[in-house]
Amino acid sequence: MNPFFIILVLLTTLTTIQKVYAVNPDEILNDPVLERRARDISKGLRCLVCQNENIDDSNAELARDLRLLVREQLKTGASNQEIIDYIVSRYGDFVLLQPPFKAQTWALWLGPPLFSILGIVAFIRLFYRQRRRTRNDIAMHSNTEEK
């Protein structure tokens, strides 16, 4: 086969590969700005059926209906936050893929940095103590040599 042809085929296939979304063509809004916002909202919302997917990626029918609801509300002029608030008021914080920062989630958000700091402090202390000890050892050693 003509090598030029093979390269051409590879180029066209590679450049046209895209992430496949579950969003069906009939769901997409004509207004690209609203559609962009719909995508942004959908990416942050958990599909309640397949719980580790967002509703933008999920093929579940409930996810589809949620996507349609998001778009419908966008068309009536609702803000992103209003739409998210509505869905949270129905399903709880669980529907948000990024949990909100509040009293119940302090441990979740602050735990990792807190333990990192503790770890770093412990490491530094251990490091200096070790160095001091080695220095003392050397000092003691040289002392004995001098004698």
Place this chain on the structure above:
Amino acid sequence: MKKSIYLLPVVIVLILAGFFWFSLGKDPNRLKSVLIDQKLPLFDLSPIQGYNKGITNADFQGQVTLLNIFGSWCIACRVEHPLLMHLAKQQEVIIYGINWREKDPNAGSRWLRRHGNPYRLIGNDSHSKAAIALGVTGAPESFIIDKKGYIRYKHMGPIDNQTWYEILKPIIEDLRKK
């Protein structure tokens, strides 16, 4: 004394392990509804094919009702259906049905003709409007609605005898007295 500090990580790991161990037993599909003790969302559901009345908020006034989400496509709904039929026949509780996500508009009524109709009223919810407003994640789900139209309990999955006698019935009887 100073050596005890080295036990701290071990203690923390043990606490975390205990926490994770208990979380293992939790079913992620059973979410606590945020809607408990809230007023029923506004809805005005049209009837399904062959019935002349849907459901509106006014239908919940003055009596305790069991609101059940079902679909002809839902296999678990078939499982709980005989019990719902029994409850309706014995007039244990008034049951309303929300026929959720039927692609074929006749499917819901056909299903009820085949298996019997335990519902006093049935509303059509082909686009999940009511289901989302109720925070439904799958069928069947059942809500206990009090006399004033407040959601008092939510049960996910099919109702079986045990759930009915041990959980739902006592709640309903309690709400009736109020």
